Amino acid sequence: MAQKSIFDxxxxxxxGLELNGFVLQQVIDSCEGCERIKEIDGEQYCTSYPNPAAKWRHGACNFATHVKASMDKEGQVKVNPLKASKRAARNR
Ligand code: SF4
Incomplete structure (x- = not known):
């Protein structure tokens, strides 16, 4: 049985594409690489948020699967792209 998608x-x-009364916005550049992106008709949407740009307005999206956000001492959000795969490749 095909897995049910929230976009069904x-x-x-x-x-545009509307879900439960929300008009869905496409993902932004910062989302690239995130596993929550789903492509529909050649357009890319987030499976978690109707408006991805809003999730990045105050720092990194807390649901992003491709970046790890952390706070520095000043409380600023720092974005650290995950480098695990590169690191693994180097150690081979
Ligand atoms: S979870 Fe966050 S980073 Fe991932 S696609 Fe959605 S808005 Fe973008």
Missing amino acids: DAVRTEN
């Missing part, structure tokens, strides 16, 4: 209930409207 999404409908195309003249405003």
